[in-house]
Amino acid sequence: ADAQGRVLWRSGSPSVLGNADRLGFIEGAHWAEGAVGTNAIGTALVSQRAVQVFSAEHFLRTHHSWTCAGAPIRDPRTGQVIGVVDVSGPAATVHPTTIALVDAVARLAESQLRSEHDRTLNRLRALAAPILARMGSPALAVDTDGWVAAVDAMPLHNRILLPEQLTPGRVWLAALGMCVIEPLPGGWLVRPALGEDATDADQLSRVTLDLSNPDLPSLCLAGEFGSWRHDLSLRHAEILCALALSPQGRSAPQLADDLYGDRTRVVTVRAEMSRLRKQFTGLLAAQPYRFAGSVDLGIRYPADRRMLLPPSTAPVIRNARMAGPPSPAVRQDG
Known part of the structure; x- marks a missing residue:
């Protein structure tokens, strides 16, 4: 499910999917706590941790024949919850290790996202490194979330906090002060602004x-x-x-x-x-x-x-x- 608790995808045996259909547990259904009360998807989103909801612990009586375990998935770049993985089925099939299973799957998803982010940073680094080498002045390259891909003649930063609405030109960055930035594919080229940069920053x-x-x-x-x-x-x-x-x-x-x-x-x-x-x-x-x-x-x-x-x-x-x-x-x- 996504970060709002809407079911994006499901898979299971025909009998279990038939039960899920009767509960409205289908693609596109909204399972946030505000929509259906206590349930593994919605409660995992609110608590931001893995939870297991068994039988009558569900708010809706119609779901008392059901058991589910859910764990939130976080974007490793931002730390924000971007979705939930959930395992659900008839209450008689409950097992204490199910919550550990969904939590492990959520961590595996985060690991794959982290690996993809590393590949993205590597592509940006390969593009930016020759530019930084030619500049001859302090500068760094960051992705759209502010993660540093390459740096030259500056203190090492893992991440720079960027404004939400960022455009090329001069901008104040909390970690670096006044900077001049230019766009790169997948990120930004950032240089601390010197006095002579005032007119250069206004160029298109x-x-x-x-x-x-x-x-x-x-x-x-x-x-x-x-x-x-x-x-x-x-x-x-x-x-x-x-x-x-x-x-x-x-x-x-x-x-x-x-x-x-x-x-x-x-x-x-x-x-x-x-x-x-x-x-x-x-x-x-x-x-x-x-x-x-x-x-x-x-x-x-x-x-x-x-x-x-x-x-x-x-x-x-x-x-x-x-x-x-x-x-x-x-x-x-x-």
Whole structure:
């Protein structure tokens, strides 16, 4: 179940699933304490520890034939509870080790999340280390939660507390004081601000959506502290191209129409935009979706516009292949 107690997935024998159906223990059901009273999912979320609820310990009489054990899962990056693992069944099948089982599964899930976070930090470190080496001044690279991936000529920090709404430029960080930051794929490049940085921090991030190579679209950023290039998947290249062609921004239904020719596919669009905004922190804004105002955006097209993202069947790309020059609000490179 998720952090609100809604059941996301379940599995079990047909007989047990049949009992669960009669109790409303199905995907999408809300099992928070405020919805159904004492139960392993909701009570584990409230107490933030593993619990076992047996028979009449359930608040609802209809659940007295049931037993369940649940344990919360925490995001190792933030410490926040992000879900619950639960084992439930007929009360006659209760076993004292079930609570230990769900707690072990929750810890295993956290271990996998921690390993994935380490892989993410390693990717950010590989990108940031050459930039830090060229800068010749104190700096560090952090992910979107403030975990430090790479540092040069500064005291070692495991994590830096970042403001909730962070944009490129000058910002006060409690651990470092006034800093100048620039976006990286999956994080930020951070340097303590010196007096001469006051005017540099006001410069726009120069970003280029490079579609000139039909087989290898990429996003490039050139800033005060260095530059990076990130290869794009076809879908992300389509989305960024659609946003670049509409500087005023696109709503989720409009983007769904751009990408699929179907305005109802907003859930898919929002999921993809969530991934993009996490990957390119500070470059993309929402409501509507658009490149942030702090971005000086340029596009590089193929010499033959008909070769724009050849595998793409998205309506916005098909139209762009036949279109004339882009909007004046977007810089055209090459």
